[in-house]
Amino acid sequence: MINDVFVLIKDKLNTYFKTLGIENPKVDFVDPTTTESDDTISFKSNTVTPVLINIEEDRIMRPANLYARNIAEQGVVQSENSPEIRINLLVLFVSKFADYPEGLKFLSYIIKFFQANRVFDHHNSPTLSREIEKLIMELSPPVLQEQDAVWNALRTSYLPSILYKIKMLVYFDEDSLQAANMVTSVPYDVSNGALKKGGFQNQKSQAGLSSTEFFTRQTNPPPLPGISPSVKDTVLKADYDTEAIVELEHTEKGITYQLFCIKQKGDLPLPCTEGGLPVTVNEDGMSLQLFTQPLTADHTFCVKATNLSGGGETYLKDDVKVKVYPRTDVEVTVSDKSIHTGESATIILKNPQSGISYQLKRGGDNSGEAKVCRDESTPLHLTSAVLAEPGKVTFTVQATSAVNTLSVTLTQPAVVEVEKKSVHIDPDLEVVLKSLFVTHDGQADITVKGTQKGVKYQLTDKANETPHGDTVEGPGEVSLFSKHLQKDTTFIIRATPVEGGNSVDLTTKPDVLVGWLFFEGADSTNKGKGLYVDFNNNEKLKVSGNQTIEMWIDPDNLTGDKKIYYKGWAYSGSILINNETIKYVFSGTVGENSSQIAQDLSQFSGQFIHLAIVRNMDTKIMTWYVNGKEDSLGNITANDIDTQDQHAIIGGSEQAYGSYEGRMAEVRIWNRVRTQENILNNKNKRLNGNEEGLIAYWKMNEGKGDVIHDTSENNINGDIKEGDPKWG
Incomplete structure (x- = not known):
C-alpha cells in the first residue's frame, strides 16, 4: 500500500503543476541508477523528490478491544482478526533546482496544494487503492537536531525540503478466524448493547440449528420475505x-x-x-x-x-x-468574427471537457471534422467547412461522450459574418491633379490612371469622411470631380469592389487649394501701370544674405519684361519674365548679378507652375527649382547684397512699365536656404505661418477686398493698387 500512496501523491502534484502552466512533470522518485557506490542518495536536478524517511504506528487511534468489534448484533461472533495496525508515513519532499529561488517556489506550491487538499479519499481520488480508506496530509517540520540527523542519514548535503506526515494506513489481517470454531466455549448474546453469556446457545437451540448452520443464516441471510422489490x-x-x-x-x-x-x-x-x-x-x-x-x-x-x-x-x-451527458457550459468564441467567402470559420472552445468529441453544426448538418478533447487545459479549435455564400452564419456545437455516446448541444452558439471575398486592390495608382488651385466654389478635377475592373473609385474629404461627387468604375483612366469647394481640401481616393468587400484608400492623397489673385497687366501699349500689390519699404523684407523665394504662377503673357516680385530700382532686385524665361536680378558691391531658369515657360501655358529661387551666399550659388525639381544653377559674384530702400511690390513696379499678367498664389519669402526636400514636400500644402525663417507668407486666397494679408508672424500686409482685383 505504501507504494500506492507515493504514486498517488506524485500524480496529484504533477497534475496541479500542470494547471499552473508547468508542462513537464516536476515530481519524480529517486533513480537507483544515479546513486553512488556507497549508497549515497543522488537527487535528480530540477526535480522535487519525495523520500520516505520513517514509518510510525499511530497508537492514539487504536481501538481498545481489537476483537469485540466483530461481534454480530444477534449475539454471534462472526469473525475474529489479528489486531489491525495503523501507521503514519513521514515523507520528505526535496527540491533540487539549479536556480535556488526556483526550488523554493516549488516548495511553496506543495504547501499551497496540501493546504487546499488535506484529505484524499475515494470521492476526490478515484485511483486511491481500495485498501486505503483515506489519507490525511499534515505538515510536520522537524526541529534542527532532527533535521541534521535526517541529512546525515541520507549521506548527502542539505537541500531545500519540507516534511509531511501522511496519516493513516491501516493494515488488516485478511486471514480471519471463523467464530464458529470457537463459540462452543464462549457463546454471546447481544441485547441493548450488552454482552451476556448463554444467549448464543439459546438462540441456536430455539431455531433447531447447529452452530455452523445458525452462523451461516446470520452472515448470509436468505432473501427478504414478502413482495420482491x-x-x-x-x-x-x-x-x-x-x-x-x-x-x-x-x-x-x-x-x-x-x-x-x-x-x-x-x-x-x-x-x-x-x-x-x-x-x-x-x-x-x-x-x-x-x-x-x-x-x-x-x-x-x-x-x-x-x-x-x-x-x-x-x-x-x-x-x-x-x-x-457532457457539459453544456463550455465557453465558445470565434477566432475571426468576419471572414470572406471561400474561407473556413475557426471556433474555439476555451474550457472543453476531456474525453468528449465536439462537432460543429450548421442548420443540423455537420460542418468540418469532429475533434476529441484530450487535455482540458488546452483550448480546442474546430474548423468549419468552406463557406461559399455571404451573410451571417450561426454554428452550434454538439458534444458527444466517447464513453456512453450521449450528445448535447452547447448552450452558447457561434456567429460568423461572411463577406464577399474582396478583390485585391492596388493602392499605388498614379493620381494626377489637373490643378492644385481651384476658384472659390470651384470643383477639383482629379485623374486616376490604371484603375481596375470591378472596382469603383470616389473622392472623399479626408477631414470629415464626406464623399465628393460620383463613383466611377474602372478599368483604365478615370476622372473624379469633387463637389463645389469653399475651402482647401485634402482628398482621399477610396476604391471599393463593385460586388462588395472591404474598401482600400489609395496611397496618394491630393491637396486642393482654393483661391488666387489675377493680375490683369498693363494697357495694350505695355507702358501703363497694371494691377500690383504694394508692401511698402518693410525692413524685414530687406534680405541681404541667404534667401528663398517661392510662388505659384500661371503667366498669360510671356513677351517683354514682366515683373513678378520687385524690391529695388529698375531691374535690380527683381524676379521677372523675360521673353519666355524667368530671371532674378539683384545688385551687390561688385555690380549686378543675374540668373535664370533653363526651361521654356511656353510649355506650361494654361497651368500653374511652382517656382523656387534659392540664394546661397555661403556657397555663392543660385539654384532654381521648377515644380520641385532642380532646373538650373548660377554663380553669385557679389560679396554682399544691396537691399535697396524701394517698396517691395508683387505684380509690377512703381514705374509705369513691366506689369505681370496672369494668376498668382502662395508667395513665400524666407531668410534662409530651403533644401529641395523642404520645397518638394511643402509646395502643395498650406503653411502654418510660424515656420522658422519664414519672413512673409501671402496665400492670395482672400476672395474679396483690396488687401493681401500676410499670415506669417510678421503681418506684412499689402495694398492692391491700379485696378480692381480679380479673385479666383
Missing part, C-alpha cells in the same frame, strides 16, 4: 453535475433501502459520498425514489435492503447504470 429502470441518464433518481417498485414495509456506488467492476459497493440517504418504507408495494449525488461521470449503483428488525440485509438483483 425491483428497480424500475436499470439504465438512467442524467445531465452533467445533477442528481439521478433511482426508482424502486414493489418495496416492502419495514425495509430500509439505500444507494451504494460501485466504482469499478469487481469492487465492493460503497455508500454514496453525497445523497444516497437510507429510506425506510412504511407500506408494502410503494414506489420509492432514491437520489444519487450530483454526477460528472458515468456511475453504477446498487440498492441495499436492510431489515432493521432482524431479518438481515441483501442487495437487489439489478444494478443501475447512470449515463451522464
